[in-house]
Amino acid sequence: MDVDLRKVRYFVAVAEELHFGRAAERLHIAQPVLSRQIRALEDELKVQLFVRTKRATELTWAGRQLLEDARPLLASAEAARRRVVRAARGPKTFTIGFMPGITVTAAVRAFTAQHPGLTIELLRTTWDDQVEVLHDGRADVSIVRLPIDQQGLTVRPLFDEPRVAMLPADHRLAGKPSIEISDLADEHLLQHPDAVPEWRDIASELRDGRPRPVPTLHNVEEKLEHVAAGNGISILPLSTASFYTRPDVVSVPVDDLGPNHVCLAWTATRRSKAVQDFADIAIRVLKS
Amino acid sequence: MDVDLRKVRYFVAVAEELHFGRAAERLHIAQPVLSRQIRALEDELKVQLFVRTKRATELTWAGRQLLEDARPLLASAEAARRRVVRAARGPKTFTIGFMPGITVTAAVRAFTAQHPGLTIELLRTTWDDQVEVLHDGRADVSIVRLPIDQQGLTVRPLFDEPRVAMLPADHRLAGKPSIEISDLADEHLLQHPDAVPEWRDIASELRDGRPRPVPTLHNVEEKLEHVAAGNGISILPLSTASFYTRPDVVSVPVDDLGPNHVCLAWTATRRSKAVQDFADIAIRVLKS
DNA sequence: CTCCCTGATACCCCCAGGGTATGACAGCGC
DNA sequence: GCGCTGTCATACCCTGGGGGTATCAGGGAG
Numbered sequence: 256m257d258v259d260l261r262k263v264r265y266f267v268a269v270a271e272e273l274h275f276g277r278a279a280e281r282l283h284i285a286q287p288v289l290s291r292q293i294r295a296l297e298d299e300l301k302v303q304l305f306v307r308t309k310r311a312t313e314l315t316w317a318g319r320q321l322l323e324d325a326r327p328l329l330a331s332a333e334a335a336r337r338r339v340v341r342a343a344r345g346p347k348t349f350t351i352g353f354m355p356g357i358t359v360t361a362a363v364r365a366f367t368a369q370h371p372g373l374t375i376e377l378l379r380t381t382w383d384d385q386v387e388v389l390h391d392g393r394a395d396v397s398i399v400r401l402p403i404d405q406q407g408l409t410v411r412p413l414f415d416e417p418r419v420a421m422l423p424a425d426h427r428l429a430g431k432p433s434i435e436i437s438d439l440a441d442e443h444l445l446q447h448p449d450a451v452p453e454w455r456d457i458a459s460e461l462r463d464g465r466p467r468p469v470p471t472l473h474n475v476e477e478k479l480e481h482v483a484a485g486n487g488i489s490i491l492p493l494s495t496a497s498f499y500t501r502p503d504v505v506s507v508p509v510d511d512l513g514p515n516h517v518c519l520a521w522t523a524t525r526r527s528k529a530v531q532d533f534a535d536i537a538i539r540v541l542k543s
Numbered sequence: 544m545d546v547d548l549r550k551v552r553y554f555v556a557v558a559e560e561l562h563f564g565r566a567a568e569r570l571h572i573a574q575p576v577l578s579r580q581i582r583a584l585e586d587e588l589k590v591q592l593f594v595r596t597k598r599a600t601e602l603t604w605a606g607r608q609l610l611e612d613a614r615p616l617l618a619s620a621e622a623a624r625r626r627v628v629r630a631a632r633g634p635k636t637f638t639i640g641f642m643p644g645i646t647v648t649a650a651v652r653a654f655t656a657q658h659p660g661l662t663i664e665l666l667r668t669t670w671d672d673q674v675e676v677l678h679d680g681r682a683d684v685s686i687v688r689l690p691i692d693q694q695g696l697t698v699r700p701l702f703d704e705p706r707v708a709m710l711p712a713d714h715r716l717a718g719k720p721s722i723e724i725s726d727l728a729d730e731h732l733l734q735h736p737d738a739v740p741e742w743r744d745i746a747s748e749l750r751d752g753r754p755r756p757v758p759t760l761h762n763v764e765e766k767l768e769h770v771a772a773g774n775g776i777s778i779l780p781l782s783t784a785s786f787y788t789r790p791d792v793v794s795v796p797v798d799d800l801g802p803n804h805v806c807l808a809w810t811a812t813r814r815s816k817a818v819q820d821f822a823d824i825a826i827r828v829l830k831s
Numbered sequence: 832c833t834c835c836c837t838g839a840t841a842c843c844c845c846c847a848g849g850g851t852a853t854g855a856c857a858g859c860g861c
Numbered sequence: 862g863c864g865c866t867g868t869c870a871t872a873c874c875c876t877g878g879g880g881g882t883a884t885c886a887g888g889g890a891g
Contacts, residue, residue, distance in 0.1 A: 320630035523811030
């Protein structure tokens with residue numbers, strides 16, 4: 256009748272390892288058990304998932320299809336579970352994720368007025384986990400900065416805001432009224448290249464596409480610390496830049512840098528009146 | 544570890560019936576078994592899902608949350624299963640749902656050229672099942688006519704097309720160069736009111752909101768048969784209207800009727816290169 | 832030809848999911 | 862107040878399936 260999620264999880268392990276022994280080890284079960292579970296799954300679906308030749312294991316087309324579907328399925332099961340556990344705590348709570356520098360007060364106020372019985376929680380996110388908190392059920396909605404992986408999410412645009420370059424106070428460009436991206440071509444960018452798509456182009460043009468290693472800096476404070484130390488520069492949305500101020504770092508407008516798109520996102524598979532209401536309010540209140 | 548989908552299904556039955564006995568009957572299992580399974584689910588999640596007073600069963604907040612998440616979860620499990628079974632058939636097939644009257648040839652051509660190894664199947668849908676085929680895994684993408692329930696789907700607009708009124712050839716308005724919605728206020732509309740949102744307004748204005756019973760007509764042929772018989776009128780997108788022609792039914796443009804929005808939709812939780820590629824091509828080729 | 836690597840098979844144990852019979856308790860009718 | 866009824870929980874049994882270990886079977890490498 257229903258597929259067994261345990262078997263699906265086992266399947267994913269085998270599909271990823273392409274090796275029953277290693278997969279079994281990873282799952283902390285014995286190899287024969289795993290062989291039998293996979294065979295049981297194949298029997299249930301009446302479909303062959305792997306071609307086992309002696310000496311090699313590989314996926315069939317059906318297996319590829321299942322692998323494609325399995326991960327989101329397991330993820331949404333896990334997210335549902337987390338949401339249920341969370342819901343048990345309060346009469347009803349509603350968690351809003353937000354990136355630092357974004358002001359959600361107005362939307363929260365209006366939403367509270369409309370849902371007096373609801374406990375509203377705020378969850379500060381970073382660029383890395385702004386989407387993750389939705390998938391794992393930690394937040395009901397999240398105010399995100401593009402670009403994000405929109406996979407499995409419903410995303411509604413709220414507003415755009417300009418981005419600025421953060422430079423050490425003693426940098427040669429510090430104090431200029433405005434600069435262009437190409438002025439920064441030789442600088443080391445202290446963030447994931449996806450966060451600043453424009454960078455890829457100038458970087459590959461000017462440096463032959465040799466990407467410099469990107470340090471993993473997960474929050475603004477750390478980035479600014481490195482900027483101040485002269486290890487590189489950072490591109491930030493204006494509101495974030497003006498939220499974190501320190502004397503040894505200055506911000507400079509960049510003429511030809513596209514704006515940062517701020518959106519509201521939530522899990523696409525959920526229909527909840529609260530989520531819908533919040534979306535309506537946020538779009539009305541925050542949309543520029 | 545993973546939630547058991549069987550238990551979740553059982554939970555949904557109890558949550559819907561709010562009665563263990565009836566739910567058990569619906570599930571074709573004995574009532575004590577169901578009681579025990581629900582309790583096991585509660586223990587697993589370490590959360591109370593129902594408040595059982597003698598004489599009544601109702602949901603806790605956690606239960607409400609689970610009910611909200613459970614149905615999409617079960618649906619996506621079922622859809623994944625169907626897709627896997629389908630994938631077992633061919634080396635790789637890609638199924639495109641479409642509403643009658645929509646020409647997909649151009650997009651399919653371009654897509655075939657890009658994916659020579661892929662077998663492309665076309666699945667004709669109706670207004671009722673255009674979304675269903677996505678949720679149950681019968682199609683990978685579907686070309687839909689709004690309004691639809693966008694729950695769980697990613698929807699990209701393709702183009703708009705005008706809609707016309709289909710009238711019996713001997714109707715008093717037949718042959719007019721164009722009419723307005725209000726001219727049709729007294730007519731019986733032979734389709735689901737959601738399909739023609741403008742209707743609700745004039746219907747409630749002019750007839751005190753008493754909705755006439757809507758016959759369940761699932762395809763265009765049946766609708767036109769009834770139109771010809773004088774049982775009512777129908778609103779159709781222009782391309783559909785010109786696709787089905789018969790001498791005893793005529794089409795008349797309606798000035799103040801909004802256009803029909805044609806979109807491409809697919810399941811939001813899926814990331815597949817094929818789906819993404821088709822979306823890019825369809826938007827490029829079909830977008831007006 | 833032999834050895835090793837890898838998945839499959841055989842067999843055991845035990846728990847969980849199915850069943851039936853019955854209990855406990857609230858509300859209602861008389 | 863007593864008994865009836867409706868409803869969920871408890872007690873107990875049986876079977877199947879998921880976990881384990883020991884071992885087999887077959888292909889490649891040397």
